Amino acid sequence: xxxxxxxxxxxxxxxxxxxxxxxxxxxEEERLQSVRDMAVELEVNPxxxxxxxxxxxxxxxxxxxxxxxxxxxxxxxxxILKLRKERFIKQELLEVFKNSNLYGIDPDQLSNLYKNYxxxxx
Numbered sequence: 001x002x003x004x005x006x007x008x009x010x011x012x013x014x015x016x017x018x019x020x021x022x023x024x025x026x027x028e029e030e031r032l033q034s035v036r037d038m039a040v041e042l043e044v045n046p047x048x049x050x051x052x053x054x055x056x057x058x059x060x061x062x063x064x065x066x067x068x069x070x071x072x073x074x075x076x077x078x079x080i081l082k083l084r085k086e087r088f089i090k091q092e093l094l095e096v097f098k099n100s101n102l103y104g105i106d107p108d109q110l111s112n113l114y115k116n117y118x119x120x121x122x
Contacts, residue, residue, distance in 0.1 A: 001042050009044060013052035018061065018080045021072060028077075032062060032070040059083060 020026045039046040056062045061076045100110050
């Protein structure tokens with residue numbers, strides 16, 4: 001995995017796990033790789049992987065069975081979609097709004113561009 005320098009590695013690891021859940025490569029109640037195994041595979045410190053797992057556990061995406069490992073939680077897929085939607089609205093969409101205002105694109109134009117995009121791409 002190639003890590004980006006503009007986002008924390010533990011968040012990129014959690015994104016990778018979320019992507020695998022969304023792509024059905026990991027299913028509900030399926031066991032994740034051990035922290036050590038993932039750290040070796042990704043060539044990162046085990047503490048970094050642990051931080052990613054802890055983040056996902058705090059968000060209810062995965063859970064820990066003491067002594068056994070981490071598992072994908074029931075409803076993880078909908079939880080991921082909720083998290084990503086919130087992040088999109090708070091970060092990316094606000095940036096679009098800021099730039100559209102900066103470049104003189106009014107809300108009606110922006111709405112029309114969005115509608116045209118949907119027609120052409122869906």
